[in-house]
Amino acid sequence: xxxxxxxxxxxxxxxxxxxxxxxxxxxxxxxxxxxxxxxxxxxxxxxxxxxxxxxxxxxxxxxxxxxxxxxxxxxxxxxxxxxxxxxxxxxxxxxxxxxxxxxxxxxxxxxxxxxxxxxxxxxxxxxxxxxxxxxxxxxxxxxxxxxxxxxxxxxxxxxxxxxx
Amino acid sequence: xxxxxxxxxxxxxxxxxxxxxxxxxxxxxxxxxxxxxxxxxxxxxxxxxxxxxxxxxxxxxxxxxxxxxxxxxxxxxxxxxxxxxxxxxxxxxxxxxxxxxxxxxxxxxxxxxxxxxxxxxxxxxxxxxxxxxxxxxxxxxxxxxxxxxxxxxxxxxxxxxxxxxxxxxxxxxxxxxxxxxxxxxxxxxxxxxx
Numbered sequence: 001x002x003x004x005x006x007x008x009x010x011x012x013x014x015x016x017x018x019x020x021x022x023x024x025x026x027x028x029x030x031x032x033x034x035x036x037x038x039x040x041x042x043x044x045x046x047x048x049x050x051x052x053x054x055x056x057x058x059x060x061x062x063x064x065x066x067x068x069x070x071x072x073x074x075x076x077x078x079x080x081x082x083x084x085x086x087x088x089x090x091x092x093x094x095x096x097x098x099x100x101x102x103x104x105x106x107x108x109x110x111x112x113x114x115x116x117x118x119x120x121x122x123x124x125x126x127x128x129x130x131x132x133x134x135x136x137x138x139x140x141x142x143x144x145x146x147x148x149x150x151x152x153x154x155x156x157x158x159x160x161x162x163x164x
Numbered sequence: 165x166x167x168x169x170x171x172x173x174x175x176x177x178x179x180x181x182x183x184x185x186x187x188x189x190x191x192x193x194x195x196x197x198x199x200x201x202x203x204x205x206x207x208x209x210x211x212x213x214x215x216x217x218x219x220x221x222x223x224x225x226x227x228x229x230x231x232x233x234x235x236x237x238x239x240x241x242x243x244x245x246x247x248x249x250x251x252x253x254x255x256x257x258x259x260x261x262x263x264x265x266x267x268x269x270x271x272x273x274x275x276x277x278x279x280x281x282x283x284x285x286x287x288x289x290x291x292x293x294x295x296x297x298x299x300x301x302x303x304x305x306x307x308x309x310x311x312x313x314x315x316x317x318x319x320x321x322x323x324x325x326x327x328x329x330x331x332x333x334x335x336x337x338x339x340x341x342x343x344x345x346x347x348x349x350x351x352x353x354x355x356x357x358x
Contacts, residue, residue, distance in 0.1 A: 019221070042253060045245035045249050049243065049245065049249065050217075051214075052211075052214045053224075055218060059226075078211060079211045079214050081210075083210060089343065
Protein backbone atom coordinates (compact mmCIF):
# COMPACT_ATOMS: atom_id res chain seq x y z
CA UNK A 1 0.00 0.00 0.00
CA UNK A 2 1.20 3.50 -0.51
CA UNK A 3 2.17 5.73 2.41
CA UNK A 4 -0.67 8.16 1.88
CA UNK A 5 -3.25 5.39 2.19
CA UNK A 6 -1.68 4.24 5.44
CA UNK A 7 -1.72 7.69 7.07
CA UNK A 8 -5.20 8.53 5.78
CA UNK A 9 -6.52 5.37 7.45
CA UNK A 10 -4.96 6.45 10.76
CA UNK A 11 -6.07 10.06 10.47
CA UNK A 12 -9.57 8.87 9.63
CA UNK A 13 -9.59 7.04 12.97
CA UNK A 14 -8.49 10.12 14.89
CA UNK A 15 -4.72 9.58 15.07
CA UNK A 16 -3.04 12.92 14.42
CA UNK A 17 -0.34 13.05 17.12
CA UNK A 18 2.75 10.87 16.90
CA UNK A 19 6.14 10.58 18.53
CA UNK A 20 8.83 8.13 17.60
CA UNK A 21 12.25 6.96 16.55
CA UNK A 22 12.68 6.21 12.82
CA UNK A 23 12.94 2.79 11.20
CA UNK A 24 13.76 2.01 7.58
CA UNK A 25 10.76 -0.35 7.44
CA UNK A 26 8.52 2.69 6.97
CA UNK A 27 10.68 4.07 4.16
CA UNK A 28 9.01 7.01 2.47
CA UNK A 29 6.04 6.75 4.82
CA UNK A 30 8.09 8.52 7.44
CA UNK A 31 8.69 11.47 5.17
CA UNK A 32 5.04 11.55 4.14
CA UNK A 33 4.01 11.76 7.79
CA UNK A 34 6.50 14.47 8.69
CA UNK A 35 5.27 16.72 5.89
CA UNK A 36 1.56 16.06 6.51
CA UNK A 37 0.03 19.31 7.83
CA UNK A 38 -2.65 17.36 9.71
CA UNK A 39 -0.11 15.38 11.74
CA UNK A 40 1.92 16.68 14.68
CA UNK A 41 5.08 14.60 15.08
CA UNK A 42 7.62 14.79 17.91
CA UNK A 43 11.02 13.27 17.04
CA UNK A 44 11.79 11.51 20.32
CA UNK A 45 15.26 10.47 21.42
CA UNK A 46 14.22 7.02 22.66
CA UNK A 47 11.19 4.80 22.33
CA UNK A 48 10.22 5.18 25.99
CA UNK A 49 10.39 8.95 25.63
CA UNK A 50 8.13 8.68 22.56
CA UNK A 51 5.65 6.65 24.62
CA UNK A 52 5.67 9.30 27.37
CA UNK A 53 5.07 12.14 24.92
CA UNK A 54 2.36 10.33 22.93
CA UNK A 55 0.48 9.11 26.02
CA UNK A 56 -0.36 12.71 26.93
CA UNK A 57 -2.89 12.71 24.08
CA UNK A 58 -5.26 10.43 26.01
CA UNK A 59 -5.72 13.17 28.61
CA UNK A 60 -6.83 15.70 26.01
CA UNK A 61 -9.31 13.25 24.48
CA UNK A 62 -7.20 12.50 21.42
CA UNK A 63 -5.57 9.40 19.96
CA UNK A 64 -1.84 9.10 19.46
CA UNK A 65 0.80 6.71 18.20
CA UNK A 66 4.41 5.77 18.76
CA UNK A 67 6.54 4.92 15.74
CA UNK A 68 9.48 2.63 16.42
CA UNK A 69 11.64 -0.26 15.33
CA UNK A 70 11.18 -3.56 17.16
CA UNK A 71 14.69 -3.25 18.60
CA UNK A 72 13.12 -0.57 20.80
CA UNK A 73 10.60 -2.98 22.32
CA UNK A 74 12.94 -3.53 25.26
CA UNK A 75 13.05 0.19 25.90
CA UNK A 76 9.28 0.37 26.33
CA UNK A 77 8.72 -2.71 28.52
CA UNK A 78 9.05 -0.78 31.80
CA UNK A 79 6.85 2.17 30.78
CA UNK A 80 4.30 -0.26 29.33
CA UNK A 81 4.09 -2.29 32.55
CA UNK A 82 4.33 0.46 35.18
CA UNK A 83 2.62 3.25 33.24
CA UNK A 84 0.46 2.37 30.20
CA UNK A 85 -0.91 -0.96 31.43
CA UNK A 86 -1.05 0.04 35.11
CA UNK A 87 -2.93 3.32 34.58
CA UNK A 88 -4.77 1.87 31.52
CA UNK A 89 -3.64 4.59 29.12
CA UNK A 90 -4.09 3.50 25.50
CA UNK A 91 -1.51 4.35 22.85
CA UNK A 92 -0.87 2.74 19.46
CA UNK A 93 2.62 1.37 18.87
CA UNK A 94 3.48 1.18 15.17
CA UNK A 95 6.42 -1.21 15.17
CA UNK A 96 8.75 -1.88 12.26
CA UNK A 97 9.27 -5.65 12.28
CA UNK A 98 12.94 -6.03 11.48
CA UNK A 99 14.36 -9.55 11.29
CA UNK A 100 11.01 -11.06 10.28
CA UNK A 101 11.44 -14.70 9.31
CA UNK A 102 14.84 -15.02 10.99
CA UNK A 103 18.20 -15.66 9.27
CA UNK A 104 19.24 -14.97 6.57
CA UNK A 105 16.69 -12.12 6.36
CA UNK A 106 17.86 -8.75 7.59
CA UNK A 107 20.99 -8.10 9.70
CA UNK A 108 22.13 -10.30 12.62
CA UNK A 109 21.22 -7.73 15.26
CA UNK A 110 17.55 -8.15 14.29
CA UNK A 111 17.32 -11.96 14.27
CA UNK A 112 16.49 -12.63 17.92
CA UNK A 113 14.01 -9.77 18.37
CA UNK A 114 12.63 -10.49 14.89
CA UNK A 115 11.66 -13.99 16.00
CA UNK A 116 10.31 -12.87 19.39
CA UNK A 117 8.50 -9.57 18.73
CA UNK A 118 4.87 -10.80 18.83
CA UNK A 119 5.66 -12.91 21.91
CA UNK A 120 6.61 -9.79 23.86
CA UNK A 121 3.17 -8.33 23.25
CA UNK A 122 1.51 -11.67 24.08
CA UNK A 123 3.49 -11.79 27.33
CA UNK A 124 2.23 -8.31 28.24
CA UNK A 125 -1.32 -9.32 27.18
CA UNK A 126 -1.42 -6.43 24.71
CA UNK A 127 -3.56 -6.64 21.59
CA UNK A 128 -1.48 -6.69 18.41
CA UNK A 129 -2.01 -7.06 14.69
CA UNK A 130 0.32 -7.61 11.77
CA UNK A 131 -0.22 -5.29 8.82
CA UNK A 132 -0.59 -7.06 5.46
CA UNK A 133 -0.93 -5.43 2.04
CA UNK A 134 -4.67 -6.15 2.03
CA UNK A 135 -5.78 -5.80 5.68
CA UNK A 136 -5.17 -2.16 6.59
CA UNK A 137 -8.77 -1.24 7.44
CA UNK A 138 -9.70 -4.49 9.16
CA UNK A 139 -6.45 -4.76 11.15
CA UNK A 140 -6.78 -1.19 12.42
CA UNK A 141 -10.45 -1.63 13.29
CA UNK A 142 -9.79 -4.85 15.23
CA UNK A 143 -6.80 -3.36 17.02
CA UNK A 144 -8.46 -0.07 17.97
CA UNK A 145 -11.60 -1.88 19.14
CA UNK A 146 -9.48 -4.08 21.42
CA UNK A 147 -7.54 -1.05 22.70
CA UNK A 148 -10.75 0.85 23.42
CA UNK A 149 -12.41 -2.12 25.08
CA UNK A 150 -9.50 -2.76 27.45
CA UNK A 151 -8.27 0.86 27.62
CA UNK A 152 -4.92 -0.65 26.77
CA UNK A 153 -1.97 0.06 24.50
CA UNK A 154 -1.81 -2.00 21.31
CA UNK A 155 0.78 -2.75 18.65
CA UNK A 156 0.67 -2.80 14.86
CA UNK A 157 3.59 -4.80 13.47
CA UNK A 158 4.77 -3.68 10.04
CA UNK A 159 7.10 -5.81 7.90
CA UNK A 160 9.46 -4.33 5.32
CA UNK A 161 7.83 -3.68 1.96
CA UNK A 162 4.20 -3.63 3.16
CA UNK A 163 4.11 0.19 3.08
CA UNK A 164 5.84 1.71 0.09
CA UNK B 165 20.48 23.55 50.77
CA UNK B 166 16.70 23.43 51.07
CA UNK B 167 14.66 20.65 52.63
CA UNK B 168 12.95 19.04 49.67
CA UNK B 169 9.58 18.86 51.39
CA UNK B 170 9.80 22.57 52.18
CA UNK B 171 10.68 23.26 48.53
CA UNK B 172 7.69 21.22 47.36
CA UNK B 173 5.37 23.10 49.73
CA UNK B 174 6.78 26.41 48.48
CA UNK B 175 6.26 25.45 44.82
CA UNK B 176 2.73 24.16 45.40
CA UNK B 177 1.78 27.46 47.06
CA UNK B 178 2.42 29.21 43.76
CA UNK B 179 0.55 26.67 41.64
CA UNK B 180 -2.82 27.96 40.38
CA UNK B 181 -5.94 25.78 40.55
CA UNK B 182 -5.94 24.86 36.85
CA UNK B 183 -2.18 24.23 36.58
CA UNK B 184 -1.08 20.64 36.08
CA UNK B 185 1.47 19.18 38.51
CA UNK B 186 3.30 15.97 37.63
CA UNK B 187 5.51 14.22 40.14
CA UNK B 188 8.00 11.41 39.71
CA UNK B 189 8.08 7.99 41.36
CA UNK B 190 9.14 7.54 44.97
CA UNK B 191 9.36 10.13 47.72
CA UNK B 192 8.63 13.16 45.51
CA UNK B 193 5.13 11.90 44.65
CA UNK B 194 4.54 10.95 48.26
CA UNK B 195 5.57 14.42 49.41
CA UNK B 196 3.44 16.19 46.80
CA UNK B 197 0.49 13.98 47.78
CA UNK B 198 1.01 14.81 51.45
CA UNK B 199 1.53 18.54 50.88
CA UNK B 200 -1.48 19.17 48.59
CA UNK B 201 -3.46 16.33 47.04
CA UNK B 202 -5.00 18.21 44.09
CA UNK B 203 -7.09 16.51 41.37
CA UNK B 204 -4.82 18.17 38.77
CA UNK B 205 -1.82 16.28 40.20
CA UNK B 206 -0.50 13.25 38.32
CA UNK B 207 1.52 10.97 40.57
CA UNK B 208 3.73 8.82 38.34
CA UNK B 209 4.17 6.06 40.88
CA UNK B 210 6.34 3.92 38.59
CA UNK B 211 8.32 4.40 35.38
CA UNK B 212 11.32 6.31 36.68
CA UNK B 213 12.62 8.69 34.02
CA UNK B 214 9.35 8.87 32.06
CA UNK B 215 7.85 11.94 33.74
CA UNK B 216 9.58 14.66 31.72
CA UNK B 217 8.49 13.21 28.38
CA UNK B 218 4.91 12.85 29.61
CA UNK B 219 5.05 16.47 30.77
CA UNK B 220 6.37 17.54 27.37
CA UNK B 221 3.45 15.85 25.62
CA UNK B 222 0.92 17.49 27.95
CA UNK B 223 2.51 20.92 27.56
CA UNK B 224 2.36 20.62 23.77
CA UNK B 225 -1.22 19.35 23.64
CA UNK B 226 -2.67 21.64 26.33
CA UNK B 227 -0.76 24.88 25.67
CA UNK B 228 -3.07 27.08 27.74
CA UNK B 229 -2.28 25.16 30.93
CA UNK B 230 0.90 25.56 32.94
CA UNK B 231 2.55 22.16 33.37
CA UNK B 232 4.87 21.62 36.34
CA UNK B 233 7.22 18.61 36.14
CA UNK B 234 8.70 17.73 39.55
CA UNK B 235 11.42 15.10 39.40
CA UNK B 236 14.66 14.22 41.14
CA UNK B 237 18.27 14.15 40.00
CA UNK B 238 18.14 10.37 39.54
CA UNK B 239 15.08 10.60 37.33
CA UNK B 240 16.54 13.50 35.30
CA UNK B 241 19.83 11.67 34.80
CA UNK B 242 17.97 8.55 33.67
CA UNK B 243 16.31 10.43 30.83
CA UNK B 244 18.89 13.08 30.03
CA UNK B 245 18.06 13.00 26.33
CA UNK B 246 14.64 14.45 27.12
CA UNK B 247 16.27 17.79 28.06
CA UNK B 248 17.29 18.72 24.49
CA UNK B 249 13.98 17.31 23.21
CA UNK B 250 12.05 19.65 25.52
CA UNK B 251 14.27 22.57 24.47
CA UNK B 252 13.76 21.71 20.79
CA UNK B 253 9.98 21.51 21.12
CA UNK B 254 10.11 24.54 23.50
CA UNK B 255 6.62 24.52 25.04
CA UNK B 256 6.25 27.97 26.63
CA UNK B 257 4.01 26.59 29.40
CA UNK B 258 6.39 23.94 30.78
CA UNK B 259 8.09 24.40 34.15
CA UNK B 260 10.65 21.65 34.74
CA UNK B 261 11.84 21.43 38.33
CA UNK B 262 14.66 19.09 39.34
CA UNK B 263 14.86 18.55 43.10
CA UNK B 264 18.53 17.66 43.26
CA UNK B 265 19.62 16.02 46.51
CA UNK B 266 22.50 14.15 44.86
CA UNK B 267 20.99 10.85 45.96
CA UNK B 268 18.46 8.12 45.32
CA UNK B 269 16.70 8.96 48.56
CA UNK B 270 13.64 6.79 47.93
CA UNK B 271 15.75 3.62 47.82
CA UNK B 272 17.96 4.44 50.80
CA UNK B 273 19.86 7.62 49.86
CA UNK B 274 22.50 5.94 47.76
CA UNK B 275 24.61 8.69 46.09
CA UNK B 276 23.83 9.72 42.50
CA UNK B 277 26.46 11.29 40.24
CA UNK B 278 24.86 14.74 40.35
CA UNK B 279 27.42 15.92 42.95
CA UNK B 280 29.86 15.81 40.00
CA UNK B 281 27.46 16.96 37.29
CA UNK B 282 25.91 20.42 37.23
CA UNK B 283 22.38 19.75 36.03
CA UNK B 284 21.74 23.47 35.42
CA UNK B 285 24.67 23.57 32.98
CA UNK B 286 23.24 20.54 31.18
CA UNK B 287 19.92 22.39 30.91
CA UNK B 288 21.64 25.43 29.40
CA UNK B 289 23.60 23.25 26.98
CA UNK B 290 20.37 21.47 26.03
CA UNK B 291 18.90 24.83 25.05
CA UNK B 292 16.42 25.77 27.79
CA UNK B 293 15.88 29.54 27.47
CA UNK B 294 15.49 29.97 31.26
CA UNK B 295 17.65 28.05 33.71
CA UNK B 296 17.95 28.82 37.40
CA UNK B 297 19.87 26.99 40.10
CA UNK B 298 18.75 27.75 43.63
CA UNK B 299 20.00 26.66 47.02
CA UNK B 300 17.92 28.67 49.45
CA UNK B 301 14.21 29.26 49.88
CA UNK B 302 14.30 32.95 48.90
CA UNK B 303 16.01 32.14 45.61
CA UNK B 304 13.47 29.40 44.99
CA UNK B 305 10.65 31.89 45.52
CA UNK B 306 12.24 34.22 42.96
CA UNK B 307 12.73 31.41 40.46
CA UNK B 308 9.12 30.25 40.75
CA UNK B 309 7.96 33.85 40.26
CA UNK B 310 9.92 34.00 37.00
CA UNK B 311 8.23 30.76 35.89
CA UNK B 312 4.82 32.50 36.02
CA UNK B 313 5.67 34.09 32.65
CA UNK B 314 4.87 32.56 29.28
CA UNK B 315 8.27 32.23 27.66
CA UNK B 316 9.27 28.74 28.79
CA UNK B 317 10.35 26.10 28.95
CA UNK B 318 11.78 26.95 32.36
CA UNK B 319 14.27 24.75 34.21
CA UNK B 320 14.78 25.20 37.94
CA UNK B 321 17.39 23.06 39.70
CA UNK B 322 16.74 23.06 43.44
CA UNK B 323 19.74 21.92 45.48
CA UNK B 324 18.08 19.97 48.26
CA UNK B 325 19.18 18.21 51.39
CA UNK B 326 18.28 14.72 52.48
CA UNK B 327 15.65 15.15 55.16
CA UNK B 328 13.13 12.31 55.26
CA UNK B 329 9.66 13.37 56.36
CA UNK B 330 8.62 11.39 59.42
CA UNK B 331 5.63 9.14 58.74
CA UNK B 332 5.20 10.25 55.11
CA UNK B 333 2.16 8.59 53.52
CA UNK B 334 1.88 6.70 50.27
CA UNK B 335 -0.39 7.88 47.47
CA UNK B 336 -3.69 6.30 48.48
CA UNK B 337 -5.55 6.67 45.16
CA UNK B 338 -5.55 3.75 42.71
CA UNK B 339 -3.75 4.28 39.39
CA UNK B 340 -7.02 4.60 37.48
CA UNK B 341 -8.37 7.09 40.03
CA UNK B 342 -5.22 9.19 39.55
CA UNK B 343 -5.73 8.91 35.79
CA UNK B 344 -9.42 9.82 35.75
CA UNK B 345 -9.35 12.82 38.02
CA UNK B 346 -6.25 14.14 36.24
CA UNK B 347 -7.91 13.64 32.86
CA UNK B 348 -10.97 15.60 33.99
CA UNK B 349 -8.64 18.46 35.06
CA UNK B 350 -6.96 18.51 31.63
CA UNK B 351 -10.20 18.21 29.67
CA UNK B 352 -11.96 20.88 31.73
CA UNK B 353 -9.34 23.41 30.74
CA UNK B 354 -9.35 22.32 27.07
CA UNK B 355 -13.14 22.54 26.87
CA UNK B 356 -13.05 26.01 28.43
CA UNK B 357 -10.81 27.14 25.57
CA UNK B 358 -13.23 25.96 22.86
